[in-house]
Amino acid sequence: MDDRLIMKNKTGNQILRDAAIAPAEAERPTLKTIAFMAGLGVTTVSRALKDAPEIGQATKNRVQLIAKQIGYRPNRAGVRLRTGKTNVISLVLNAQSSIMGLTSNMVYGISEVLSQTPYHLTVTPYSLENDPMQPIRYIVETGSADGIIMSRTEPDDPRVRYLTEHGIPFATHGRTEMGIEHPYHDFDNEAFAYLSVKSLLAKGRRKIAMLAGPSPAVTYYRHLDRGFSRAIEEGSAAAVAFSGVDVDTSLGRIRDRMEEIMSGSNRPDGIVCCSGGAAIALVAGIEAAGLKIGEDVDLVSKQSTDVLQWFRPQIIVFNEDVRHAGRELARAVLRRIAGVDARELQSLSYPDEHELR
Amino acid sequence: MDDRLIMKNKTGNQILRDAAIAPAEAERPTLKTIAFMAGLGVTTVSRALKDAPEIGQATKNRVQLIAKQIGYRPNRAGVRLRTGKTNVISLVLNAQSSIMGLTSNMVYGISEVLSQTPYHLTVTPYSLENDPMQPIRYIVETGSADGIIMSRTEPDDPRVRYLTEHGIPFATHGRTEMGIEHPYHDFDNEAFAYLSVKSLLAKGRRKIAMLAGPSPAVTYYRHLDRGFSRAIEEGSAAAVAFSGVDVDTSLGRIRDRMEEIMSGSNRPDGIVCCSGGAAIALVAGIEAAGLKIGEDVDLVSKQSTDVLQWFRPQIIVFNEDVRHAGRELARAVLRRIAGVDARELQSLSYPDEHELR
DNA sequence: TAGCCTACCTGTAACGTTTCAGATTTGGGA
DNA sequence: TCCCAAATCTGAAACGTTACAGGTAGGCTA
Numbered sequence: 001m002d003d004r005l006i007m008k009n010k011t012g013n014q015i016l017r018d019a020a021i022a023p024a025e026a027e028r029p030t031l032k033t034i035a036f037m038a039g040l041g042v043t044t045v046s047r048a049l050k051d052a053p054e055i056g057q058a059t060k061n062r063v064q065l066i067a068k069q070i071g072y073r074p075n076r077a078g079v080r081l082r083t084g085k086t087n088v089i090s091l092v093l094n095a096q097s098s099i100m101g102l103t104s105n106m107v108y109g110i111s112e113v114l115s116q117t118p119y120h121l122t123v124t125p126y127s128l129e130n131d132p133m134q135p136i137r138y139i140v141e142t143g144s145a146d147g148i149i150m151s152r153t154e155p156d157d158p159r160v161r162y163l164t165e166h167g168i169p170f171a172t173h174g175r176t177e178m179g180i181e182h183p184y185h186d187f188d189n190e191a192f193a194y195l196s197v198k199s200l201l202a203k204g205r206r207k208i209a210m211l212a213g214p215s216p217a218v219t220y221y222r223h224l225d226r227g228f229s230r231a232i233e234e235g236s237a238a239a240v241a242f243s244g245v246d247v248d249t250s251l252g253r254i255r256d257r258m259e260e261i262m263s264g265s266n267r268p269d270g271i272v273c274c275s276g277g278a279a280i281a282l283v284a285g286i287e288a289a290g291l292k293i294g295e296d297v298d299l300v301s302k303q304s305t306d307v308l309q310w311f312r313p314q315i316i317v318f319n320e321d322v323r324h325a326g327r328e329l330a331r332a333v334l335r336r337i338a339g340v341d342a343r344e345l346q347s348l349s350y351p352d353e354h355e356l357r
Numbered sequence: 358m359d360d361r362l363i364m365k366n367k368t369g370n371q372i373l374r375d376a377a378i379a380p381a382e383a384e385r386p387t388l389k390t391i392a393f394m395a396g397l398g399v400t401t402v403s404r405a406l407k408d409a410p411e412i413g414q415a416t417k418n419r420v421q422l423i424a425k426q427i428g429y430r431p432n433r434a435g436v437r438l439r440t441g442k443t444n445v446i447s448l449v450l451n452a453q454s455s456i457m458g459l460t461s462n463m464v465y466g467i468s469e470v471l472s473q474t475p476y477h478l479t480v481t482p483y484s485l486e487n488d489p490m491q492p493i494r495y496i497v498e499t500g501s502a503d504g505i506i507m508s509r510t511e512p513d514d515p516r517v518r519y520l521t522e523h524g525i526p527f528a529t530h531g532r533t534e535m536g537i538e539h540p541y542h543d544f545d546n547e548a549f550a551y552l553s554v555k556s557l558l559a560k561g562r563r564k565i566a567m568l569a570g571p572s573p574a575v576t577y578y579r580h581l582d583r584g585f586s587r588a589i590e591e592g593s594a595a596a597v598a599f600s601g602v603d604v605d606t607s608l609g610r611i612r613d614r615m616e617e618i619m620s621g622s623n624r625p626d627g628i629v630c631c632s633g634g635a636a637i638a639l640v641a642g643i644e645a646a647g648l649k650i651g652e653d654v655d656l657v658s659k660q661s662t663d664v665l666q667w668f669r670p671q672i673i674v675f676n677e678d679v680r681h682a683g684r685e686l687a688r689a690v691l692r693r694i695a696g697v698d699a700r701e702l703q704s705l706s707y708p709d710e711h712e713l714r
Numbered sequence: 715t716a717g718c719c720t721a722c723c724t725g726t727a728a729c730g731t732t733t734c735a736g737a738t739t740t741g742g743g744a
Numbered sequence: 745t746c747c748c749a750a751a752t753c754t755g756a757a758a759c760g761t762t763a764c765a766g767g768t769a770g771g772c773t774a
Contacts, residue, residue, distance in 0.1 A: 028500065030760055041724045046762060056722060073499050077437035078760030081729045086434075088479075095465045100662070103461035108452045111482045120501070122445075122479045125468045142430050143385065144477070251663060277664070284667040305457070306608060307634070310641040311668055387730055398754045403732060413752060435730030438759045 029070045037066050049074075087118045089333055090145035092135045094152055095125040096248060100277045101305040102322055106173070109326020110149065117334065119146075128248075133158055140166050147333035149173070153184070155219045171332040171345065173325055174219050183332040183345035187302075187320045189220045189274070192351040193227030196272040196300035199316050201235040203298050205270030208232060209240040209261075211282060212274055214248045224274060240268040247274055251281035258285025262297070269297050276303035283312055302351070318351040325349065386429045394423050406431075444475050446690055447502035449492050451509055452482040453605060457634045458662040459679055463530070466683020467506065474691065476503075485605075490515055497523050504690035506530070510541070512576045528689040528702065530682055531576050540689040540702035544659075544677045546577045546631065549708040550584030553629040553657035556673050558592040560655050562627030565589060566597040566618075568639060569631055571605045581631055597625040604631055608638035615642025619654070626654050633660035640669055659708070675708040682706065 031042045031049075038045065040059070048055045048063035049072075066072075080086050091110060093103060107123065114121050122145065124135045132152070136159045139145050146169065150159060153174030163170045164180050171183040193210065200208055210228050213221040232239045245257045261267060262285060271286075273279040279301035283293060291297055294314030301308055301315055304322045308315050332345040388399045395402065397420070405412045405420035406429075423429075437443050448467060450460060464480065471478050479502065481492045489509070493516045496502050503526065507516060510531030520527045521537050528540040550567065557565055567585050570578040589596045602614045618624060619642060628643075630636040636658035640650060648654055651671030658665055658672055661679045665672050689702040 028498075031762095032760080042760090043725075043762080044723055046760095047723090054722065059722080071498070075438070075760050076499070076501065077434050077443075078729095079762080080434035081432070081438050081731090081759090082761040082763085084729080095468075101458055101461070103464065104458070107460065107464070107480055108482050111452075111480065120479050121481075122477050123464055123468065124478075125465050141385075141428070142433070144433065251667065255667065280664055280667045307637055310608065310612065310637045388732095389730080399730085400732080400755075401753055403730095404753090411752065416752080432730050435759095436732080438729090438761090439731040439733085441759080 028075075029072045030075065031072075033070065034063060034066050034072060037070075038063055084143065086144060086146050087120060088122055088145040089114060089119050089147045089149060089330065090122050090124055090139050092124045092126070092139070092148060092150040094132070095127050100275070100303070100307070105304060105322035106151070106326040106329075109323040109328075110330040111326075112323075113327050113330035113334070119334070133162065136162060140168055147171070147337050149329045149333055153219050154217055155222060157219075169333055169336040171329045171336065173329060175223075175346075176219060177222075181342045181346075183329075183336050183342050185325050185328040185332060185347050185349070186220075187325065188348050188350050189223035190227035190230075192274070192302055192318055192320075193224040193272060194231045195227075195351055195353070196316070196318065197228055197231030197235065197237070197270075199300055200270035200272070200298055201231070201237060203270070205268075205298055206235075206237045207240050207266075207268045208237055208270040208272065209242050209268035210272040210274070211242055211254070211278055212246060214246045220274075224272075228272065240266060247278050249278075251277065254278055254281040255285040255288065258282050259288040260285075262286050262289035262291055267297075271297060271299050273299060273301040276301060276305060276308050279303070279308055279315065280311060283315070316353075318353055320351070321349065385432075386427045387432065388429075390427065391420060391423050391429060394427075395420055441500065443501060443503050444477060445479055445502040446471060446476050446504045446506060446687065447479050447481055447496050449481045449483070449496070449505060449507040451489070452484050457632070457660070457664070462661060462679035463508070463683040463686075466680040466685075467687040468683075469680075470684050470687035470691070476691070490519065493519060497525055504528070504694050506686045506690055510576050511574055512579060514576075526690055526693040528686045528693065530686060532580075532703075533576060534579075538699045538703075540686075540693050540699050542682050542685040542689060542704050542706070543577075544682065545705050545707050546580040547584035547587075549631070549659055549675055549677075550581040550629060551588045552584075552708055552710070553673070553675065554585055554588030554592065554594070554627075556657055557627035557629070557655055558588070558594060560627070562625075562655055563592075563594045564597050564623075564625045565594055565627040565629065566599050566625035567629040567631070568599055568611070568635055569603060569629075571603045577631075581629075585629065597623060604635050606635075608634065611635055611638040612642040612645065615639050616645040617642075619643050619646035619648055624654075628654060628656045630656060630658040633658060633662060633665050636660070636665055636672065637668060640672070673710075675710055677708070678706065 031045045035042045035045045040063070044055060044059065045063050048060045049067060051060065076087060089110070091107065107121070110121055126132060126135050136148065139148060140163070148163065148168065148170040150170065151173040153172040153176055155177040157176050157178065160172065160176050160178065160180055160182055164182060171185065173185060175184050175186050176182070197208055210224065212224045215221050242261065245254050271282065273282055279299065283299065286293060286297060293299055293312050299315045300318070302318050302320050304320045308317045328347050336342065336345055388402045392399045392402045397416070401412060401416065402420050405417045406424060408417065433444060446467070448464065464478070468478055483489060483492050493505065496505060497520070505520065505525065505527040507527065508530040510529040510533055512534040514533050514535065517529065517533050517535065517537055517539055521539060528542065530542060532541050532543050533539070554565055567581065569581045572578055585596070599618065602611050628639065630639055636656065640656065643650060643654060650656055650669050656672045657675070659675050659677050661677045665674045685704050692702055693699065
């Protein structure tokens with residue numbers, strides 16, 4: 001004889017007990033379980049749990065008590081199948097920006113917010129060689145998320161257009177310039193660049209260069225450029241161009257190129273850098289050229305992880321709180337899903353000059 | 358009259374067209390769609406798509422062709438509800454280890470593998486103050502993943518015990534010492550510590566200290582300690598203890614404590630550090646004490662992001678390829694889910710001394 | 715007394731998939 | 745010619761949830 005014991009319990013569900021092997025595999029309670037216990041129909045239970053107006057208060061209390069006692073949790077697959085709601089937010093990012101905890105902080109920030117909700121976070125990285133639209137299309141076509149958070153926003157971003165057309169809630173890290181109102185959170189890169197140049201000017205620097213984002217592809221490049229130019233003009237300083245490198249370049253190449261530039265005749269005496277990772281390679285190049293930070297040349301950099309001030313205390317540092325960005329973005333998509341107008345879900349955070357310990 | 362047009366298509370599903378507003382919201386094809394197009398029953402289609410033996414080859418070909426042409430993708434909720442399979446792998450990690458791209462590289466490594474499969478990756482961070490069991494229990498109780506990947510493995514890890522008892526596939530980053538065979542991937546920290554001390558000995562250092570993981574809580578602490586002690590003994594050197602700091606300590610406190618220690622009389626002349634982030638603070642402390650790396654004291658560190666050699670070229674660096682760890686762990690859970698024996702899913706990677714450019 | 719409203723509750727169907735237990739067809743052997 | 749097995753295919757049921765269209769009881773009005 002089989003040593004398994006198959007029985008029907010009162011709810012009609014099957015219990016499968018494996019005599020000694022499986023550890024009393026407790027069956028997960030469903031609406032049916034509660035319905036049986038309360039002597040009600042499943043519909044009533046379903047409604048009672050979501051505080052529907054047509055259910056009596058006494059019933060609601062009773063049902064909710066039972067649900068809590070037996071640890072009922074709605075089956076996500078059931079809900080998803082029936083309602084089409086996935087309770088999933090998808091973070092789509094490119095695998096390049098891994099350096100210096102940008103990704104992790106974003107993930108943590110988002111999770112912090114989602115952990116208070118029924119939403120789960122799925123992460124979908126794509127490599128820079130691939131089409132950024134691909135993961136987006138996949139999510140939309142398979143309906144695998146209720147909302148999307150994405151980074152590396154471009155001025156005329158096809159993803160934004162696509163998602164808007166399809167009516168899928170999303171929030172971007174970074175702004176667009178395409179006349180579509182959508183939720184975003186952005187770091188004020190214009191202010192950063194402006195303030196950076198200002199602080200170099202204050203140190204008496206007059207030939208200033210910037211290591212910026214991948215030109216004009218990504219929106220923040222434009223903002224940096226605007227802030228930079230404005231400050232340069234106001235200070236009637238000279239802008240030195242860095243050709244052949246940007247923040248996406250490999251650290252090794254940044255270092256080499258910097259050594260080259262800083263050994264040349266037209267070298268800048270002040271540099272603005274918009275990534276902590278790049279700044280480190282940049283410094284290596286400067287020092288390889290025999291120059292000293294804080295003496296021959298001053299450096300201002302953005303950082304998203306507390307590290308540059310340990311690296312070279314002379315570097316002027318502005319913090320970008322990516323974790324905060326994550327929280328803002330998560331809140332934005334959630335509220336967008338809830339139907340809030342996109343214009344109310346746009347926020348900016350300002351550069352915060354690092355205070356020395 | 359209503360300006361919406363509700364019609365039944367041939368499959369019996371409802372199409373809801375919003376005259377001008379919604380952009381031809383194409384209905385997602387289901388098995389039913391294919392069944393209708395092929396003039397078959399849904400059962401046959403379902404089977405044909407998974408190459409079941411009882412379906413004729415001609416039918417299979419036809420069905421698969423149609424499926425491809427109309428871009429059919431199985432509905433995850435349907436599958437999940439029916440089979441209980443979620444097609445989700447959950448990465449559970451603590452929010453502390455954010456520094457220096459550890460988390461991101463892990464995520465990217467895992468995604469790389471999962472992107473070739475029907476699996477999605479969800480990330481569930483928890484803060485160190487919370488019970489590490491909590492997210493695990495949640496996943497098991499709600500059945501929200503088919504497999505789990507987790508880090509910060511402890512010698513006697515309650516999560517490992519719990520998951521094993523419940524028969525949930527998982528893989529850990531790091532080993533346990535509890536007599537349970539389970540899939541893992543680990544960096545050989547014993548070899549790292551051993552080799553590190555060896556290289557310090559080779560530089561003539563004789564008073565050696567180590568900044569290690571949180572004592573004995575996390576397994577890798579033991580491995581580090583073993584490798585360290587063995588090398589110290591073999592080289593008949595002196596081990597200097599670092600009290601009050603470990604790799605979890607805040608960078609600020611590490612710096613301060615290091616300054617203190619390195620200003621004292623019994624300061625080491627060689628240091629092993631097992632985290633790139635901590636190494637940076639450590640260097641700051643050493644230099645604040647007026648000492649020079651490579652002269653007064655030598656430093657060996659592990660890094661998971663290419664940064665220390667730009668920071669101070671004098672630091673001896675061993676790389677831990679966390680992205681590779683992510684790939685290994687993902688492969689391990691997947692194969693575990695497929696029923697492969699746990700003992701075949703245990704792997705180790707070895708420290709790889711960083712080659713100078 | 716009938717009629718009707720309100721307050722509360724219920725069964726059935728459906729979402730898309732897989733499994734189960736057949737049903738149908740075909741070909742071959744007797 | 746008949747029957748059986750093999751090869752294909754099929755409908756119904758079920759997973760857990762919510763939406764829809766009722767149902768019932770009690771009280772109130774006319």
